[in-house]
Amino acid sequence: MNFIDNPLTALAIWALATMALAPLPLRYQILPGVALLLVLPVLLVWVGLTYGVWPVLIGLAAAVSLFRKPLGVLWRRLMRGLR
Template identity: 40%
Template structure:
């Protein structure tokens, strides 16, 4: 249990350091952090309890809210049917 919490703390420190970097460096490192957050939350859920994992998910969503909203917006635009010239 202590290792998962220690890695979660290190993830938060890494995310804070990445936030101080220029935007061109933030993007690739931010994607790495977001991908690793999924594995870390799963690890926390297995080693602790679901409430800790839920708090970790809330923290990740809070930190990555703008990129996640942008991704959702782009996904909606891509999946929307073409309304020009198609059948009603």
């Protein structure tokens, strides 16, 4: 079994990457932040297939907490575009 075969290890690395991104200036956060946001569903599906739904819900709550402001901006832009 390799080190990265465990989805919780991959999710922990993802969380560390998001924390390393936080102190950077905003202009340097956008592209890596989008990449991390796009990788998250893949990791959560992997965790869900391995451990069930409860760890996925906990991971989803943590991710929404980490990305609450960018997700809010994205939501407002989407709602403005639908009007």
